[in-house]
Amino acid sequence: MTSSLLAPLFGDPDVDVLFDDTARLQGMLDFEAALARAEAATGVIPDTAIATIIAACDATQFDIAALGAATALSGNPAIPLVKALTAKVKAHDEDASRWVHWGATSQDVIDTGTVLQLRNALDAIEPKLAHVCTTLRALADAERDTGLPGRTLLQQAVPVTFGLKAAGWLDALQRAQRRLHALREDALVLQFGGAAGTLASLQDRGLDVAQALADELKLPLPAVPWHTSRDRIVEVGTAFALLAGSLGKIASDIVLLMQSEVAEAFEPSGAGKGGSSAMPHKRNPVGCVGTIAAATRVPGLVSTLFAAMNQPHERAPGQWHAEWETLPEIIRLTGGSLAQMTIVLDGLQLDRARMAAHLDSFGGLLYAEAVSVTLAGTLGKAAAHALVEAAATRAVNEGRHLREVLSEDPQVGAVLGSQQLDALFAADSWRGMSDTWIDRVLAAD
Numbered sequence: 001m002t003s004s005l006l007a008p009l010f011g012d013p014d015v016d017v018l019f020d021d022t023a024r025l026q027g028m029l030d031f032e033a034a035l036a037r038a039e040a041a042t043g044v045i046p047d048t049a050i051a052t053i054i055a056a057c058d059a060t061q062f063d064i065a066a067l068g069a070a071t072a073l074s075g076n077p078a079i080p081l082v083k084a085l086t087a088k089v090k091a092h093d094e095d096a097s098r099w100v101h102w103g104a105t106s107q108d109v110i111d112t113g114t115v116l117q118l119r120n121a122l123d124a125i126e127p128k129l130a131h132v133c134t135t136l137r138a139l140a141d142a143e144r145d146t147g148l149p150g151r152t153l154l155q156q157a158v159p160v161t162f163g164l165k166a167a168g169w170l171d172a173l174q175r176a177q178r179r180l181h182a183l184r185e186d187a188l189v190l191q192f193g194g195a196a197g198t199l200a201s202l203q204d205r206g207l208d209v210a211q212a213l214a215d216e217l218k219l220p221l222p223a224v225p226w227h228t229s230r231d232r233i234v235e236v237g238t239a240f241a242l243l244a245g246s247l248g249k250i251a252s253d254i255v256l257l258m259q260s261e262v263a264e265a266f267e268p269s270g271a272g273k274g275g276s277s278a279m280p281h282k283r284n285p286v287g288c289v290g291t292i293a294a295a296t297r298v299p300g301l302v303s304t305l306f307a308a309m310n311q312p313h314e315r316a317p318g319q320w321h322a323e324w325e326t327l328p329e330i331i332r333l334t335g336g337s338l339a340q341m342t343i344v345l346d347g348l349q350l351d352r353a354r355m356a357a358h359l360d361s362f363g364g365l366l367y368a369e370a371v372s373v374t375l376a377g378t379l380g381k382a383a384a385h386a387l388v389e390a391a392a393t394r395a396v397n398e399g400r401h402l403r404e405v406l407s408e409d410p411q412v413g414a415v416l417g418s419q420q421l422d423a424l425f426a427a428d429s430w431r432g433m434s435d436t437w438i439d440r441v442l443a444a445d
Helices: 013-019 021-041 047-056 064-074 078-090 106-142 162-186 200-217 231-257 286-307 319-346 352-358 365-379 381-398 402-407 410-415 418-424 434-443
Strands: 147-152 155-161
Touching: 013 021, 013 106, 013 319, 021 047, 021 064, 021 078, 021 106, 021 200, 047 078, 064 078, 078 106, 106 162, 106 319, 106 434, 147 162, 147 352, 155 162, 155 365, 155 434, 162 231, 162 434, 231 286, 231 319, 286 319, 365 381, 365 402, 365 410, 365 418, 381 402, 381 410, 402 410, 402 418
Parallel strands: none
Antiparallel strands: 147 155
């Protein structure tokens, strides 16, 4: 159950509402209304029945608490819902009530209702993700000349640009966009198979009704019903989990850049945002915290979906049920993560001067690779590496700049003049393919 206390940190109201009890019921009722229309259109049930059935398919007309209590006895919410729907229709038209849920089974109602909820979630999340990608596109381009230390194993390594870092974030999110878009055809499909996937109750009209129902709901019709073939559900969960993980990576980078000792980038500040209950000076990365928490929680939830794939025969005794709360929670957490990172990235603050200062804060050690590679053309790779490694050790031990130590080495002087050596220690001298990589990401659809 969504917590009113924690939902603003871990959720997004636009997404949360799509998975509350009312939305879950409405998804199932939308299936029932579409089924009535499809069966009337194919001549399976009389046209006179559909208006009363459709009018009753409104979740606000049902007692959710009573349905919940009945669900505990029946094993799934579709059984009491169909019973209540039939009674509601019967109160207005007894003959029409005969045709409620005609030829369908509980799993058809629940699975297709879930698919409709998932489609609504995609409609809500994809534009938000597109906005974040637009923000990152602008950031990657604007900061392509902003140098800062690249860090490997949390240690300063070689210079990079903030534009390249943002392009890496963007590249991952663009892949997430493609995965989410593909779900609409690959995974979000109609479930309609009747009791055991044969639609025998509809005799020779089964395929006609299935196609009409798919058309009514604007869902693809799969080759066969998928009652116990759950790869589609896992695919949805995995696609969202990958997005949550990619957002978590961005948040982790920003958290590290916000460390007091680094202080190169910051979440946007505001009244009451990021403070501490004990330390007045704190500026905590609260948006990133929520995102990292989601990226930490979601993998365990996805493992539940994988564990539930082993569903026996034509209907599952418990594995299917394990999906019901798990998948919505994955999407809720991912939606909340996206909402947090939208705020963070829209207002991200950079200290470019501090980034530049850090490029030379360890006596030029970040440029050791540049010198080593340049010397390798004459001295050989192993010899050049050993020479620069020894010079770096000496620079650290003596508290001197690496450029100064190298200038005293006769082997270096024999290969590099003073100006050449100065050029290797220039802040923009070792950008490599950074601009090319940025341009390639920006050119991607």
